[in-house]
Amino acid sequence: SARCPEFKEKEVRQKGIENLRKRGIEGLVVIGGDGSYRGAQRISEECKEIQTIGIPGTIDNDINGTDFTIGFDTALNTIIESVDKIRDTASSHARTFIIEVMGRDCGDLALWSGLAVGAETIILPETETDIKDIAEKIQHGIDRGKKHSIIIVAEGCMTGDMCASELTKYINVDARVSVLGHIQRGGSPTGADRVLASRLGGYAVELLLNGETAKGVGIKDNRLVATNFDEIFNTSERQINQRMLGLTEELSI
Structure with missing residues (x-):
């Protein structure tokens, strides 16, 4: 071990x-x-x-x-509960939130939580990621009147800060990062x-x-x-x- x-x-x-x-x-x-x-x-x-x-x-x-x-389902539900709360402030302040979750080599937590919370984009270690494509997708939503976005990123792919830095090179958004960290490992x-x-x-x-x-x-x-x-x-x-x-x-x- x-x-x-x-x-x-x-x-x-x-x-x-x-x-x-x-x-x-x-x-x-x-x-x-x-x-x-x-x-x-x-x-x-x-x-x-x-x-x-x-x-x-x-x-x-x-x-x-x-x-x-x-342990997977417990961590998944912890993420969902956290992201639901983050979406409230993302919506009220018209922000793009990048939420970093655990998953060094496996993106299941990011994938399942992203689907459950309706994330606009999910970034996984198993798939190739083009930040420019993600930026275009976020901008397309803004053009259609969307005021906020949620991006879920697995830690094994890139950090939330790295994602925010790259994203703001292509579009003008108020991008905030939330790293859920070890809260995912605890709880009933x-x-x-x-x-x-x-x-x-x-x-x-x-x-x-x-x-x-x-x-x-x-x-x-x-x-x-x-x-x-x-x-x-x-x-x-x-x-x-x-x-x-x-x-x-x-x-x-």
Whole structure:
């Protein structure tokens, strides 16, 4: 895991394995992302008597083997609530607001929140961005009488300040930046996240009782699935939902 790089060392992993043995732990459920999964896989390889199952937990929704990760819906709703409030002041003061959300390599938070709040433009790390095209779109809205605009930008693509600086080179707008930051990582879980966590947790225990190991649980088409760690690691990167992206363009016209 990125939060415990020492675990990449075999000696450190052996200490962890010994601690599990001392406590009589035969099954380990790891909640996290790619790094946590890799650590769990190493444990299952180096200590056959300890079973490991991974549960996807990250707000970025960037883990293979599942449609949704625990935390994504909660962060999404936090963004929506924040942007709804920002839109009030954007409207009353006739401003263009650029809202930077989390998502270093995966733009799901930006995409889903942008669609939910009716953003005029969404900037994602998975797609090429031409600020001039965005400026023309914003200007077209102004020409039609639009008084304000909302732009959602994923942090992995560019910073909100960078976007504002580039945008104002092409059009004369009062562009303000709001970086939501770590507010996206906190708060009470939504109902959807609570239900998802309960379903995945129950399924993880079921797999352990059935003797399964070195697998990550997930939800696909609302069905519980289990995928080997190797398959999760070797699957190509998740693709952005092009239909949703196209829909945001249609609705923002």
